[in-house]
Amino acid sequence: MSVSTCLIVDDSRIIRKVARRIVEGLGYEVDEAADGAEALAYCTSALPDVLLIDWNMPVMDGLSFLRRMRALPGGDRPKALFCSIETRPEKIAEALAAGADDYVMKPFDGDILQSKLSEVGAIAA
Amino acid sequence: MTPDDFDKLQTLLATRAGYRLARDRIHLAEHRLGPIARREGYANVEALLANLWAQPVASLAWAVIECLLNPETWFRRDRxxxxxxxxxxxxxxxxxxxxxxxxxxxxxxxxxxxxxxxxxxxxxxxxxxxxxxxxxxxxxxxxxxxxxxxxxxxxxxxxxxxxxxxxxxxxxxxxxxxxxxxxxxxxxxxxxxxxxxxxxxxxxxxxxxxxxxxxxxxxxxxxxxxxxxxxxxxxxxxxxxxxxxxxxxxxxxxxxxxxxxxxxxxxxxxx
The missing domain is CATH 3.40.50.150 (Vaccinia Virus protein VP39)
Structure with a gap:
């Protein structure tokens, strides 16, 4: 059985590091991208199983990236979790409508990420 | 907290709430009782417990019992x-x-x-x-x-x-x-x-x-x-x-x- 992969897309190196530690603990092989454009280039060559996507990033924001990733061949397959400090319900609904499987409000911890990933079926409960 | 305090805590928790308090939880108990002692105006945990054993006030006993229970829960736990x-x-x-x-x-x-x-x-x-x-x-x-x-x-x-x-x-x-x-x-x-x-x-x-x-x-x-x-x-x-x-x-x-x-x-x- 091949190892599941996760791409963490966030312009904060610290957030990427924290998220990487959590997701690696859940058994994923992790790669990182610092903005949407970098993430899109990554996904064009190989789609990960799971994506954690920040909203506000330079070059290309998370929402633009998510829409373009979903339009790639097979782009409907990865489980995409939006991770943002944005907590307004209408903004959360916007991210879900754009194709996010779930939405994580920052700050989050390992328990939250694990429960979110199991709710979207990316890991066993 | 003295071993005698802990024995009494074990008895209190067992008789009133039914719970076992394992001996290795003594530090946890001390840690959780700290805020109760402060809230109730005692100098420290020892003073709180000394008063509790001398005059078992129901409300204080329940505050102590409550803080020793495990409150962990979450939405749709185990799904x-x-x-x-x-x-x-x-x-x-x-x-x-x-x-x-x-x-x-x-x-x-x-x-x-x-x-x-x-x-x-x-x-x-x-x-x-x-x-x-x-x-x-x-x-x-x-x-x-x-x-x-x-x-x-x-x-x-x-x-x-x-x-x-x-x-x-x-x-x-x-x-x-x-x-x-x-x-x-x-x-x-x-x-x-x-x-x-x-x-x-x-x-x-x-x-x-x-x-x-x-x-x-x-x-x-x-x-x-x-x-x-x-x-x-x-x-x-x-x-x-x-x-x-x-x-x-x-x-x-x-x-x-x-x-x-x-x-x-x-x-x-x-x-």
Whole structure:
């Protein structure tokens, strides 16, 4: 059985590091991208199983990236979790409508990420 | 805290609440009692305990007991019980009840996440559920009644979709919406107390509550649950909890981890 992969897309190196530690603990092989454009280039060559996507990033924001990733061949397959400090319900609904499987409000911890990933079926409960 | 203090704490917790306090929890107990001592105006934990042993004031004893209980809970914990409730039990029970009402008890509900999750399952099944949440800890019940949860709490176990469906922002926290809140009532109650009324439930959730209890107390709690459950009702224990000779009142349902029904011997005969 091949190892599941996760791409963490966030312009904060610290957030990427924290998220990487959590997701690696859940058994994923992790790669990182610092903005949407970098993430899109990554996904064009190989789609990960799971994506954690920040909203506000330079070059290309998370929402633009998510829409373009979903339009790639097979782009409907990865489980995409939006991770943002944005907590307004209408903004959360916007991210879900754009194709996010779930939405994580920052700050989050390992328990939250694990429960979110199991709710979207990316890991066993 | 002296070893003698700890012995007395063990006795207090066992007799009033039924719980075993293992000796390796002494540091945890000390850590949790610190804030109580400060809140109640004592110089330190030793002073608090000395006063408690000299004049056992009920409210202080309960504050001490409460802080030693394990309050951990989250929304849709273990998920499967809520799916079984929504997809299997509620459709059958709603049909079997003349008035269509299904009464459910979250026994040992802590801060209420289980009770709310039950109400969510009821709404999803289109069933008319009435949920009662009870806990020994007054502070936990007060939080449950406030129906306000932090960003951490509301995200643990719920999808963003479910969060938006059942909660509204309340400053930087989240409040359970009225349409769910009206399905649930909370009250303080001790599972060791004998039932004093004839309220019965169709489904009882008592998950991760009895494991740390003394065996005799566990049997007493199970006896109380049996008396509160209708004959064709269901009991959910924690997915890792097993009944081992404490009671003959319940038997496990095959293939449904943690789900129990009444054993034939405990069915009440029709009058």
């Amino acid at each position: 499967t019980p809520f799916n079984v409730l929504e997809k299997e039990l509620l459709p059958a029970l709603a049909q079997a009840r003349a008035d269509g009402r299904v009464r459910i008890w979250s026994a040992g509900c802590s801060t209420g996440q289980e009770a709310w999750s039950i109400a969510m399952a009821g709404k999803a099944a289109g069933a008319h559920v009435e949920v009662i949440g009870t806990d020994l800890a007054q502070r936990a019940i007060e939080k449950a009644r406030s129906r306000i949860y932090s960003g951490f709490e509301v995200q643990r176990g719920l999808t963003a979709h479910a969060m938006l469906r059942w909660f509204e922002p309340a400053e930087d926290q989240w409040r359970v919406r009225d349409e769910l809140a009206e399905k649930v009532r909370f009250g303080r109650s001790n599972l060791l107390d004998e039932p004093t009324d004839d309220v019965r439930f169709d489904v009882i959730f008592c998950r991760n509550v009895i494991t740390d209890m003394e065996p005799q107390r566990r049997a007493r709690v199970l006896d109380g649950l049996e008396r509160r459950l209708v004959d064709d009702g269901c009991l959910f224990l924690g997915v890792d909890e097993r009944l081992e000779g404490e009671t003959v009142a319940f038997r496990p349902v095959n293939g449904r981890k943690g789900l129990y029904v009444k054993a034939p011997s405990s069915l009440r005969r029709a009058a």
